[in-house]
Every structure is written in structure tokens, then in C-alpha cells.
Amino acid sequence: MKQFLGFLRKEFLHIFRDPRTMIIIFGIPVVQLMLFGKVISTDIQNAKIAILDQSHDNTTREISSKLLSSGYFVLGQELLPGDNVEDVFRQGKVKMIVTFGPEFEHNLERDGKADVQLLADASDPNTARILTNYASGIINDYVKKEKLQNIQLPDQINVEVRMLYNEGLKSVYMFVPGIMAMILMLISAMMTSISISKEKEMGTMEVLLASPLKPIQIVLGKVTPYLLLSFINALTIILLGVFVFGVPIKGSFLLLMGEAFLFILMALSLGILISTVAPNQMVAMFISLLGLMLPTILLSGFIFPIQNMPLPLRIVSNILPPRWFIVIIRNIMLKGTGIQYIWKETMVLIFMAFTFIALSIKNFKIRLE
């Protein structure tokens, strides 16, 4: 036991003395949270638009001011009738052009209808769609309130919509679980695999195997520091998410930590498995980065919704552990469910952990022979 503790202490020292490991373990999570919490977002606000007003009457002015005071739009450029619309888009100055034809108000009064053209730069189709939706909504609202004075139109279906779990539609709610999955994979799987591969590469692994330490103790010794560090990290991410970004924990905190622990175990066993096949550090790092991190970011539902992906990618997504973990975390934190709703996903993670451990043991045994 004393030998084991001594070994454990050496492992901790390795980690703390290596500045780059410290950066990865503590720096990256914080940077990621900052990026995904404060910087990257899909919320559209202050989009630059241009207004081409060929009437300049009260109505057009009122509509323009309604648009510009909505918080969604900002005037990028005032266009004159002679201006080339193409130029403005090609220069990337505005995302949408609102066009009022000549004699707008006059037409509206006389014929009871008028057209507003919304030209959107659809090179970014998402933004284009959202901006035109916003603009239409504001204009329709204007018509109802100002012109129709809210008279009741017949046979109106009124849709009352409730946005569940994230009324503010804040993108950080979606990202925090994904960040946790990614960071835990990074630390538990990648760092563990690199640490063990390093020993193999430097030849000190054989020294360890020849020592009185049992193989299981060696593995545990390598893995325990990262277990602890991952746990601390998971906690940090959750706390930062809650206190800095206001992400709620509607469900049980204990369950949350329990699932995190399970995921860490799974990731650690994956790290060990990788180290049994990688001959040196570089290869371990490569496998981890390309085989784990990249798919985690792209295919796990972290940023992009899985159900939109084509079938082959959806299938691949199913064998990625983070994909299941993200569902679990979102359920606990944002939907507030208990274990009854996520037992299936939990079972998947347990199964994966067992598989990785079994494979690792098999590989270790082969090597020892």
C-alpha cells in the first residue's frame, strides 16, 4: 500500500510540474466556457441592414423606426434609389435590405395593401431566414396595432407557444453539457492515454512492471490523478455554468455528479485502451484528437442537432459516448428529470465502460506475455 501511495505521489508530481499539462487541465476548460458562454452564440442581434425608402412618408418612417428600435436591427447604410443593391451585398456591409416602393402610404390607403421587399443575403441562410422572420413579424405587428387598431379578424387561430427549459433561448444552455463532455474526454481519455504511452515510450513502463507493484496498481496509479482532476474540472464547469452563465440545475445535483463520475470512468478506461494500442505519445495524442475530440465536437450533438444529420452520420453518432452523456446532462440540468428518464442512456455508458475495461485488460495481458 505504501508503495502504491508513493507511486501515486510521483504521478501527481509529474502532472503539477509540467506546465503544459496544467494549462490543458485548467486553462482549456475555462477558455472553452468563456468562448461558448460569452463569445460564440447563435443569437441574432444588431444585424446590419439597409433601408431603401422610395416614399419617405409617415408610414415608411414609422415602420423603419420600429425595425431599428427592435434590438434586432441596426442601420448599416441608407440607400438611395440609384444605388446598386448588388454592390452592397458583395461588400458584405449589410445582411438585409428593406425596400419600400414609391407612394407606399398612398397605395396602402387607396388599395388597402402595399408590398415591402425584404432582400436577404442568403450566403448565410440561417441568419437570412431569421432576419426575414423577425422583420415580417415586426411589420405584421405594426399593421395589426397601428392600422387595424387590433380589430378582430375572423377565424383566427392563435398559437400560444411555450419555449420549454430555455425561455431566453440562450445558446449557452445547450453548450455547457457539451463542454463538459469534451473537457472530460480531453482530460480523462487523452491525458491518461498520453501519460501511459509516455511511460511505454521512455521504457520506464518495463521498469515499473518489473517492480513489486502489481499491474493493477500501476494502472490505478496512472489513472487516479486524472480521475481526481477530471472530477474537479466537472465541478468547476458546472459551478461556472451556474454562477456565471445562469444555467440551472433543475434536477438532482447528486445524480448529476454521479453521472459525471460514470462518464469519467468510461473515458478513463477508453484512455487506457488507447494507450494499449499506441506505441508512443504522439500516436496516442493523434488518436485521441482525431478519433475522440473531433467527433465529439461535431457528431455528439454538442453544437449541431443530431436529428438533422444524414443517416450514416446518425449511426456513427450512436457509438460516441459523449452523445449519450450530453443527453443525460441536459436532462438533469435543464429538464430536471430523475433517473427514470435517463436509465437507458446510463446503461449505454455503463456498457461502454465495461467494454473498454475488458478490452484493455485483454490487451494488457497480451502485452505482458
Place this chain on the structure above:
Amino acid sequence: MNEKVIEVHNLVKKFGSFVANDHLNFDVYKGEIFGFLGANGAGKTTAMKILCGLSSPTSGEVKVAGFDIYKETEKVKRNIGYMSQKFSLYEDLTIAENIRFFSGIYGISPKDRKAKQEILLKNLDIESAKDSLVGSLPLGWKQKLAFSVAIFHDPKIVFLDEPTGGVDPITRRKFWDLIYEASDRGITVFVTTHYMDEAEYCNRVSIMNEGRIEALDTTENLKKQYVAKNMDEVFLKIARNTE
């Protein structure tokens, strides 16, 4: 023949507070085979790298091939050749491609290169391997090749850093034949080694210990001075003296 090609005066090289070269003083004359001996860690490689312009001194005056190592480093490099411990040729290039590359850097014309290449290949008896990847050659061939490439541009001095490491004694002997040939051509050879028997092949040797030169003379004189049968004994006596 008494022209000095290397002049070192009070050379000091420190890494932090560790003194790797402690006030070295020596000269090397044209056409000599000069052995730079010492145990591992004595500071030989450090000093050699300074002479090659790979590393800069902490203090002291150094002139190589008549040029100041501080101010005229690039001119020094035109006039020297170097063979590292790793026999650094490109393993994923063929013999011919390696020669083409390095000779190109020294400004040798393709016509001259082709002529010299033929002579080199014949000399080393590796004509058949001209288009083989260097990585596929046996260690002894790589060693000969690295040396020949190092002197391909007829430099004034060639620096060899532990050139016979990891090679069997017969190959080592044969390698020294090559060194003699180069010396006969007028190239000064500056070689470091920790094999004391190779000291016998040199005109003069210096023995370094813990950053300082403890002895500098011909092997004859040293054996007389230390009453030793061979250079191994000389070295042991010097090492014991400094304890």
C-alpha cells in the same frame, strides 16, 4: 604548414551557472588530424558546436578558417564540413539526392557534382546503391557516406563528432582510412571521440575533463610525460589527478 586554421583563446561557455567550457586555449594547424578527447560530459561536443557556429560562446576569442566566429559566422560555414553523431543525412532521400541537395547549397555546379559523385561512389564502393534510400543502408555505409558528404565541397576543416559511435572495430579502422585520405588532400580534421585507442591515429590530441583542457600534445609526448603504455593509461592518470 604552420598556418593556424583554428585559434581558440579563453573560450568560456556557460549554461546558466554550469560552466561547460572553462577558459579553453588551443590552436589547430593546417593539415593536422587533431583529436579532441575526453569522457562523456567533459564538454567536447559543446566546444565543437561553438567552432562550427552552431552555438555561440559566452566569452573568449575564436577564429575558424581565418574568420571570427562572432562576426563572420556564415563565412566560417562556407569553409567547414561537419558530421554529427547521428550521421545526419536524409533517410528518406537517396544517396544521389542527398549529394545533390547538400552540394547545391555549397554552390557546386551540376557538372562538377556529377564528376565528384562518381569518384565518391567508386571510392566507397557503393556505386550500386546510388539510388537507394539512405535509410535502407547499413550503419557502416551511412557513416562513410556522411563523412564523404561532409567533405564533398572540399572544406578547409572538417569537424567530426564521435563519428565511430555504434560501429564495430573493423569498420572503425576502415573509417580512419578515409580520414587519412582526407588529411592527405590537405583537409584539417578535427575529431572528438571517447575511444582512447583512436587517439593513436591523431597527430595531436587534447584531453578535456570537466570543462577544462588538462593535456594538449602529440600522443608520443603525452605517453612519455605520464609514463603510460597507451592513451587509455594517460587518460586514467589525468582523470585521477584531477580528483
Place this chain on the structure above:
Amino acid sequence: MKTLFYVLQKEFIQVKRNKVMLRMIIMIPIVQMLVLVFAATYDLKNVNVFLVDQDLSSTSRKLASKIDASPFFTINNTSFNPEDGENEILNNRDDMVLVIPKDFERNLMREDKANLQLLVNAIDGQSAQIGYSYAASVIGGFNKDIIADWKGLPEFKPPYQINTVSRFWYNSELEYKWYMAPGVLALLVTLIGLNLSSTSLVKEKEDGTIEQLNVTPIRKIQFLAGKLIPFIVIALFDLSFGLFLARMVFNLPIVGNLGLVFGFGVLYLVGILGLGLFISTVADTQQQVMFVTFFFMMIFILMSGIFTPVESMPQWAQTIDQINPVYHFMRVLRMVVLKGSHFGDLIHEFVALSILGFTFLTLALKRYRKTA
């Protein structure tokens, strides 16, 4: 300058002989174009809707079938009880619940208005918004149909009506892949260039050949050029390959001048590879180089607008982005490929990339020492 020729000759031979590298050069564009672009999409494909129909009238059934018929929605399950719906969402089986209350049809006929409730899982805010807007438009269409049916008028005409006509330029089908592809191409070019260049440099250090080079009269700039030019060429080759794939697989239009794309590509790569080289000269070990490069590139790439629009970032982040070469290049790619922008439209990006490129290259040159 003949030395430069020999240097480039050697570098290209080495690439040719490196089977792993060659495989990467071909495979990575394929994987990125096929996997990344298809994965990173907000095109709504399949929203599972749970129907709570408490009215069970012909109108409610018509509405349900209209929703189910839409390509975006699938009604998998129905029930009488709204709580079942919420349960479905909790169970991650459905993402939307449509509640048609009792007396829906009657209220619509008699009172002239009726309510519907839509519960949307908004964890993914963007998808929720898009899904809701589609649902609203299906329901709106249904509403118009009803009015036409019942009143016998083509359309009830309110006294005032402002029609908003939306026209989508450059991408009328709103194909999200067209937006992602240039972004992924920029990423591709960056990864290939950086990876190959730094691998090559690391190999020379580890094999000791860099020392052999430092002893020769080779000039710093010739050596560094050897670590830049071949990989810029290869990266640009991959850029064209990627463009070709995008065209074949999802019909990416290439509106602008390809020469501009490649010209900016060169400018951009000089900067990025210069940065990579600079990091190599500053770090002690190869692992350090990889980690530092990974760290910076991760930040650069995430902030470049590849997945999310830069305009959605807070102002201070957008300011920092000015020194992010990936951001500028991605903008150029999207603007030239999708909109056909000319050089005159890209002056800002040109200046930014030039300054950045020059700075990084100079830093690398200054830091690289043949004499330690």
C-alpha cells in the same frame, strides 16, 4: 537563389515519399467535405411532434394531418392528456407538443377565434426557433385554407395589409451546406498546411538534419521558405480538391473569381504557417509546439465564424477577431465563392491578412537562429 531551388526540390521529394502524408492529403478533404459539412447543419429534417387532440373534430384532424404531411414534422404519438406530451419531451422522444384544446372547432366557427398550444423543447434555441417558425407557417397556411373553405372567399381581405416579400439572394434554396462548405474549406486548408509544415520541421529536428543544415551556409529565409512554400502549394491543391468535391456532392456554386480565392489563400497561408513556425522556434519540445498550436488554433477557429456568425459575438470579441487570420480568410472565401465579390470589396481583408502575414513571418524569421 539556386539554393532555394534545391531546398524545394528536396522538400517535394520528401512529401512524395511519405505515404502517411500522401494519404492524409487525399483523405482529409474527403472526410471534411463529406462528414463535417453534412454534420454541421441546421436544416430541419425531422422534428418529432406529439399530438394532444382534445377536440377530435374534423378540423383538428385536418390540422393534424397537415402537420404530419409536412416534410419537417412527424406525428408519432397522440394522446388525450397534455401531461403525456410533456412526458414525451422529458423522455427525449419528442421535441414538440401540439395541444388542440376541446371545442377548438366550435370556437373557431362561433367565436371567430380559437387557441392552440405549442410546447417546444428550447434547449437548442436555434432549432427551437426554426422549428417554431415552420410550425407557425404550417398553421398559418391551414388557417388561410379554413377561411377560404368556410367563407367561400379566396381570402378574407382586411382593410390594411402589408405583404412582406422575401427574396433570398445567392442561396435561394437556403442550402445550409453552401454556407458551411467555404468555412470547412478554410479549416481544411489551415489544418493541412499547419500539420504538414510542423511535422516536417519536427522531423528535421528529431533526425538531427536541422543541425546539419545549420552548419551549411544556407540562409534562414531559404530554410524557412522550404518549410512554407511546398505546404502552401499542397494546401492550395487540397483547396481545389475540396472545392471540386463540394461542387460534385452538393452543387456548391462558385460565383467569383477562383484566382482571387487562391491569391488570398497564399496570403493567408503565409501568415498561418509563419505563426506555426514562430511557435516552433519559441517552444522547447515538440509536444509543447503541438499543444500551443492546438490551443491557439482552437480559439481562432471557433471565433472565425465557421459554425456561428461573427456578428452574433459581443463587440469586444469582434474587435479581437481583427487579428484572427482565419476569420478574414473565411470571410473572403464565403464572399468570393457565394457572392462573387471582387478584389475591391475585399480591401479590408487584404490589408488585415497582409499585416498579419508579414508580422508572423517576420517574427519567425527573427526568432529562428542557425546559431543557438
